[in-house]
Amino acid sequence: DFMNALDEVKPAFGVSEEELETAMSAGILHYSPYIENILKDGRLFVDLVKNSATTSLLSVLLHGPPGSGKTALAARIAKDSQFPFIKLISAENMVGFSEMAKIQYLNKIFTDAYKSPQNIVVVDNIERIIEWVPIGPRFSNPVLQALMVLLTKNPPVPRRLLILGTTSQRSVMRQLDLQQIFNRELAVPNINSHKELASVLREVQAFDNESDLAESLNELRSITGTDQVGVGIKKVLLAVGEAKQEEGNVVNRFAEVVAQQMAANQG
Amino acid sequence: DFMNALDEVKPAFGVSEEELETAMSAGILHYSPYIENILKDGRLFVDLVKNSATTSLLSVLLHGPPGSGKTALAARIAKDSQFPFIKLISAENMVGFSEMAKIQYLNKIFTDAYKSPQNIVVVDNIERIIEWVPIGPRFSNPVLQALMVLLTKNPPVPRRLLILGTTSQRSVMRQLDLQQIFNRELAVPNINSHKELASVLREVQAFDNESDLAESLNELRSITGTDQVGVGIKKVLLAVGEAKQEEGNVVNRFAEVVAQQMAANQG
Amino acid sequence: DFMNALDEVKPAFGVSEEELETAMSAGILHYSPYIENILKDGRLFVDLVKNSATTSLLSVLLHGPPGSGKTALAARIAKDSQFPFIKLISAENMVGFSEMAKIQYLNKIFTDAYKSPQNIVVVDNIERIIEWVPIGPRFSNPVLQALMVLLTKNPPVPRRLLILGTTSQRSVMRQLDLQQIFNRELAVPNINSHKELASVLREVQAFDNESDLAESLNELRSITGTDQVGVGIKKVLLAVGEAKQEEGNVVNRFAEVVAQQMAANQG
Amino acid sequence: DFMNALDEVKPAFGVSEEELETAMSAGILHYSPYIENILKDGRLFVDLVKNSATTSLLSVLLHGPPGSGKTALAARIAKDSQFPFIKLISAENMVGFSEMAKIQYLNKIFTDAYKSPQNIVVVDNIERIIEWVPIGPRFSNPVLQALMVLLTKNPPVPRRLLILGTTSQRSVMRQLDLQQIFNRELAVPNINSHKELASVLREVQAFDNESDLAESLNELRSITGTDQVGVGIKKVLLAVGEAKQEEGNVVNRFAEVVAQQMAANQG
Amino acid sequence: DFMNALDEVKPAFGVSEEELETAMSAGILHYSPYIENILKDGRLFVDLVKNSATTSLLSVLLHGPPGSGKTALAARIAKDSQFPFIKLISAENMVGFSEMAKIQYLNKIFTDAYKSPQNIVVVDNIERIIEWVPIGPRFSNPVLQALMVLLTKNPPVPRRLLILGTTSQRSVMRQLDLQQIFNRELAVPNINSHKELASVLREVQAFDNESDLAESLNELRSITGTDQVGVGIKKVLLAVGEAKQEEGNVVNRFAEVVAQQMAANQG
Amino acid sequence: DFMNALDEVKPAFGVSEEELETAMSAGILHYSPYIENILKDGRLFVDLVKNSATTSLLSVLLHGPPGSGKTALAARIAKDSQFPFIKLISAENMVGFSEMAKIQYLNKIFTDAYKSPQNIVVVDNIERIIEWVPIGPRFSNPVLQALMVLLTKNPPVPRRLLILGTTSQRSVMRQLDLQQIFNRELAVPNINSHKELASVLREVQAFDNESDLAESLNELRSITGTDQVGVGIKKVLLAVGEAKQEEGNVVNRFAEVVAQQMAANQG
Ligand SMILES: Nc1ncnc2c1ncn2[C@@H]1O[C@H](COP(=O)(O)OP(=O)(O)OP(=O)(O)O)[C@@H](O)[C@H]1O
Numbered sequence A, B, C, D, E, F: 001d002f003m004n005a006l007d008e009v010k011p012a013f014g015v016s017e018e019e020l021e022t023a024m025s026a027g028i029l030h031y032s033p034y035i036e037n038i039l040k041d042g043r044l045f046v047d048l049v050k051n052s053a054t055t056s057l058l059s060v061l062l063h064g065p066p067g068s069g070k071t072a073l074a075a076r077i078a079k080d081s082q083f084p085f086i087k088l089i090s091a092e093n094m095v096g097f098s099e100m101a102k103i104q105y106l107n108k109i110f111t112d113a114y115k116s117p118q119n120i121v122v123v124d125n126i127e128r129i130i131e132w133v134p135i136g137p138r139f140s141n142p143v144l145q146a147l148m149v150l151l152t153k154n155p156p157v158p159r160r161l162l163i164l165g166t167t168s169q170r171s172v173m174r175q176l177d178l179q180q181i182f183n184r185e186l187a188v189p190n191i192n193s194h195k196e197l198a199s200v201l202r203e204v205q206a207f208d209n210e211s212d213l214a215e216s217l218n219e220l221r222s223i224t225g226t227d228q229v230g231v232g233i234k235k236v237l238l239a240v241g242e243a244k245q246e247e248g249n250v251v252n253r254f255a256e257v258v259a260q261q262m263a264a265n266q267g
């Protein structure tokens, strides 16, 4: 009770450094102006929460296709804020938790946040946290409801809180009335053009030389019959890795794997 | 048992001062005659409960779009009553509660109310309290049923009780037979016209001068192609805050953000 | 065991006086011959249970629109019987009970009734007791089933039992096979004509004089365009109370509030 | 363990005398040849179970409209068998039981039956035992499954078991695959003609003389416009009781009440 | 632990002699060549499991109409194998078990089987074991899943296991993906022709002489208007027993009862 | 705690040798070039996980018809990797586990994997692990969600993890959003042509000579009227075993059994 009381008031500084680093372990590549725009908006939201007299709570939803880089960008924005309290809430830390335990876990992190002056909570992959599955559909309504409340609950004066949610299922968020609960949205795109793809490939030195790169993209174009890509950065980086395993066949293998990923997206 | 007995009879004075203040932390702006009408009806309901020989229980439902100001107006009416017992029931205080714990919590507040001569209970955001989600749909029927009973249960003679419910999902209330349980309704509107919007902007000194204000509204009109607004006061105040962050671009940013909110409402 | 045995045989006299009084706290107004008919049938059912050699159990369902006076009339019939055991079963006394606790509570009251020679059990607002909600629909099947059994279980010879159920959801009772379980039905009407309404208003002295009354009804007729009313006695009495709060405007306010209630019924 | 062992082997004689008597407290009136036929088939089934070398288990389903006399006839057949073990399983004895407790209770009665040479188990009102409700539909599948097994489980050699089930929801039994589990069926009819009705009224001396009886049936015919009746014996006997309460109006009241019951059946 | 260890390795010989005998208490009548074929296939499957180097596990599903003799034939095949371990899994032994207890019970029997060199497990009436009911439909998915795993789990080298499942709901097995889990199927037919029926009646000496038999079948033909039968052996034997009760009327009663059973099958 | 701490850091080497061997107890027959291709891709994925700087986690789904050899091929790939930690997760080891116990079991295996430098986890027969049944459909969402998280959770630097999932219900995986969680897919085919079938039969010496083989395939062709086969290797090997039981009839029996399996696939 004394300890509890203490616990109530003691500031909870703390940043999930390692988790943030893991989330962007392959860095942030600037393959498109959109990336910079997202980071710029992120900085503005950070400033708004830090400075505005009227806005002590702001919630932003980063949405985009699977593997497009949502978690990495949220981590980048959070890290750059240099806020004393930054936590990443992820289903990975809740495997085997009961519904109640999940809710307590969520509640604990927000309650901790209310003790530090400036806070960021990243709620990563919301569909996984609420245990969404399209068949049924089924999900944990108790967890969803707790989240809905925590996303709108004002921190006590004069604390500030920025919430960054991520999802690849924006339509699900809408169906659940969860999207409207966020104050603002940021759309994270796929790698959409050969130009963007080339930019990535150069930056990660996927090929030994420019002509290999050109050949591989030509091959990709000839398989798919289009200049569109529509694949997330995560899968592109994986394809680079896989291609590199097949020495002597890197150019072709890369094109084939990306083509398969494009087909799977349609599928 | 002795203590319990004592607990049964001792009057429970008490007002959730802080929660009421937080609920209307940005004040009540009089941007439209509707606002005054709502407050006037509120006063009449307070008087009715206080004075009428026949009406010892009255329940009123404040409904309106998200962020239109329902909770703030309920708080204002409650505060102005100067009743000795005013409690705000909110899902925020029940995160992590089991269904049973929620029901006990609700029951406790009403039971406390029955001990004081004049009481107001604000049941805020009913859809959250009953854990409503449109998919399914799902909700906590035990909590709903407890609420239905508590909303109609007469306080013991000579106690008086005014219940102020709020919801942004009036049609849900109707589907659940919950709307008909309220004796009276009050509709809380959005900010609907440029005129009302201008009134708000002036009151909060959003711009440095009238010409900036005019320019920003012109800009908004040119983006949206209409003089209608249809955005709640809460979002407007947030847009003001966000715009102010971008020095030099306040006029445009405000128009853009409000335009986005209008689009999201359609969405 | 000895105590239990004792408990088994000792007669359980007892009448829920206070609850019966509360149920008809505004009295029974005779605004229509239907009211007297209902009370007369009630007396006949009481006599049947008291005197008939063959009928030791009788169950009667009072059904009618919300606020039409079902509970008050059931209370009146029960009170007038002067039976030594009269209990009112209401959801109000079961807030926070588990399903099992509800069933035990119901069972206890009937078991008590089997110990007294002449008994009345009022099962008030059955839809609330079974936790009915139209969405789903959902309800407590265990409670419903217990009720179905208790409504048809004969008291031991020579005990007599009259059960008075009330509901504003007769069609729900039918869907649940619950209506057919009652031996007899009594329909409780709304206040349907201006004549009946005037009779009520005179009896409660709603207006200072007959010309005010006439003016108010004229006003109501001009707003609604009809001579039909279709509002329950409970809402009419509330409208009287509310109108009286606005001194100088009683005539108009009454007409407006009743007109609003008529509109709400249309939904 | 010793006690248990003992319990395993000791014969369980015992007849639910009182419950059987209560079930046919108004006797068995012979208003139609069907009644005698049912009792005759009942005797044959009793003999079959008693005497046949090959049939040690027989299950018979008595089905018919509500109040047609199924339980009374099952009780009559059981009583007349003079078997040493006769038990009546009824939902009345299971109010407040959990699903598991219900199953244990059912199992116990059958297990007891397996210890006596000749046994009858009446499973009364199966829809209530399995907690059937048409909305959903819902029912207790564990109880249903236990029943399905117990209805087909052979008693150990040389024990004999006759099971008499009753239901007013034969189509439900069919939907649940429960009807096909019974070896044989007996249909119990309503009182269908004025002739059968007159036979009942004479036997219970409903009227003082034949001319009153004729007048009442004429009245009934004139209200309903038909010579068909289609009401169960139970409701007819109740109508007799209710009519007798209104001295001087017996003839009319009887006709009115039966007419109302006929209308309710149409419903 | 020592005991456990012991338990792990000690061979579990054991045959459910009594249950197998009860299952075929009326013997196996050879009224059709199909019967011999089923038994012959059964012997082949027994040999396969006993002798084949590659097949240590084989699962066979006996399916057919209710009462056609599936359980008796499975018992016959199992008995004739003379395997040291033969167990019959039946819902009869699981009345009142929780889902978990059922699964443990199933698991225990298979685990025991893994300790003996040659094993047969009869899984009788699978629809009852998984608590299937067509309304819903509902069933115990945990029990079903456990069964699915146990039906495909290889016994440890060099143990051999033959699984004989029975069901009268083959289409249900298919809907549940349970049918495809069995390696082989055996179809058990009804008694389909008068010729087969006569063969049964002669073998059980249903009538005193051939002319009575012929007369009874003629009577049956005249009632039903067909030479088809389509009734299971179980019901035929029951009809014989019932007919024999009515001395002097055996010929007619048999025809009537079988005709009713044929009608019920249509029903 | 000390022990726990130890447990946290101590490397968990360990390979489910026996389970891997059992899974491919009939060896890997090379009846088609597809088989070699699958093994080759398998080796590439092993290398990728072992060597690539960027890919520390890779998940591959082997899908194909029932009995086509998915589990055996996954076991082969895993075995050939010579990784120090290889575990096979199978529903067989979870019979009787509660949902929570299953999740703990899954979590434990992955947590163990995170302690060894190079790891393979085979998640066999995913539909069984998540307790899928098509009616409903029903499945364990908690287990599914845990799996979804574990399939995407990165091992801590510098650990490497290859996950090999198997399923015969790829469309179910897609409906559950589970398929998209895997990085790559491998399709395992049935035995499709007589040529492939002959290759198998020769390798396992199903017949005494080539002319018997030819005769049996001719017989099969004449029964089925096609050269297509479409049966999994598992069923073919079973048919070989069964045919060999019938000495003198091997040629015909093999054709008949395979024909029946082909028909069942249509069924
Ligand atoms: N511009 C970029 N934006 C985001 N991530 C980038 C970018 N450039 C490189 N990356 C790298 O790509 C990966 C993106 O993966 P990330 O997990 O963030 O995607 P995601 O959209 O959250 O995926 P999922 O839908 O599976 O949650 C990270 O490893 C990150 O370091």
Ligand SMILES: Nc1ncnc2c1ncn2[C@@H]1O[C@H](COP(=O)(O)OP(=O)(O)OP(=O)(O)O)[C@@H](O)[C@H]1O
Pocket: B023, B024, B025, B026, B027, B028, B029, B030, B031, B035, B065, B066, B067, B068, B069, B070, B071, B072, B073, B125, B166, B168, B233, B234, B237
């Ligand atoms: N006229 C007004 N009416 C209501 N609120 C006002 C008004 N003017 C300013 N406000 C401020 O606007 C905000 C309204 O927010 P409030 O939470 O009450 O809206 P709400 O409709 O309850 O939102 P939600 O739908 O999210 O529950 C408060 O901060 C309040 O102080």
Ligand SMILES: Nc1ncnc2c1ncn2[C@@H]1O[C@H](COP(=O)(O)OP(=O)(O)OP(=O)(O)O)[C@@H](O)[C@H]1O
Pocket: C023, C024, C025, C026, C027, C028, C029, C030, C031, C035, C065, C066, C067, C068, C069, C070, C071, C072, C073, C125, C166, C168, C233, C234, C237
């Ligand atoms: N003739 C009347 N019949 C019934 N109630 C009357 C009558 N006249 C006056 N009253 C008063 O009207 C009120 C009727 O309310 P009551 O709660 O009985 O209605 P109800 O139909 O049970 O409502 P609900 O549908 O909410 O259960 C009571 O306060 C009662 O005293």
Ligand SMILES: Nc1ncnc2c1ncn2[C@@H]1O[C@H](COP(=O)(O)OP(=O)(O)OP(=O)(O)O)[C@@H](O)[C@H]1O
Pocket: D023, D024, D025, D026, D027, D028, D029, D030, D031, D035, D065, D066, D067, D068, D069, D070, D071, D072, D073, D125, D166, D168, D233, D234, D237
């Ligand atoms: N011929 C008869 N057959 C059956 N019951 C008769 C007959 N004659 C008189 N009775 C009386 O009629 C009543 C029949 O009621 P019973 O409870 O048996 O009907 P039920 O069909 O079981 O009703 P429910 O559908 O409510 O279960 C009993 O009181 C019985 O004594």
Ligand SMILES: Nc1ncnc2c1ncn2[C@@H]1O[C@H](COP(=O)(O)OP(=O)(O)OP(=O)(O)O)[C@@H](O)[C@H]1O
Pocket: E023, E024, E025, E026, E027, E028, E029, E030, E031, E035, E065, E066, E067, E068, E069, E070, E071, E072, E073, E125, E166, E168, E233, E234, E237
């Ligand atoms: N040829 C036969 N095949 C099977 N059973 C026979 C045969 N001849 C006689 N019988 C007898 O017929 C009865 C068949 O009943 P059994 O319980 O095996 O049928 P079932 O198909 O399993 O029934 P259910 O669908 O109820 O499970 C047994 O008593 C058995 O001794």
Ligand SMILES: Nc1ncnc2c1ncn2[C@@H]1O[C@H](COP(=O)(O)OP(=O)(O)OP(=O)(O)O)[C@@H](O)[C@H]1O
Pocket: F023, F024, F025, F026, F027, F028, F029, F030, F031, F035, F065, F066, F067, F068, F069, F070, F071, F072, F073, F125, F166, F168, F233, F234, F237
């Ligand atoms: N080329 C092959 N590929 C796979 N398995 C083979 C091959 N050749 C022979 N086999 C043998 O065939 C059997 C294949 O069975 P396996 O259990 O792997 O199939 P599966 O597709 O996993 O079946 P299920 O759908 O039931 O899970 C194994 O016994 C294996 O040893």
Ligand SMILES: [Mg+2]
Pocket: A070, A071, A072, A124, A125, A166
């Ligand atoms: Mg992510």
Ligand SMILES: [Mg+2]
Pocket: B070, B071, B072, B124, B125, B166
């Ligand atoms: Mg609000």
Ligand SMILES: [Mg+2]
Pocket: C070, C071, C072, C124, C125, C166
């Ligand atoms: Mg009422």
Ligand SMILES: [Mg+2]
Pocket: D070, D071, D072, D124, D125, D166
């Ligand atoms: Mg009955």
Ligand SMILES: [Mg+2]
Pocket: E070, E071, E072, E124, E125, E166
């Ligand atoms: Mg059987």
Ligand SMILES: [Mg+2]
Pocket: F070, F071, F072, F124, F125, F166
């Ligand atoms: Mg497999």
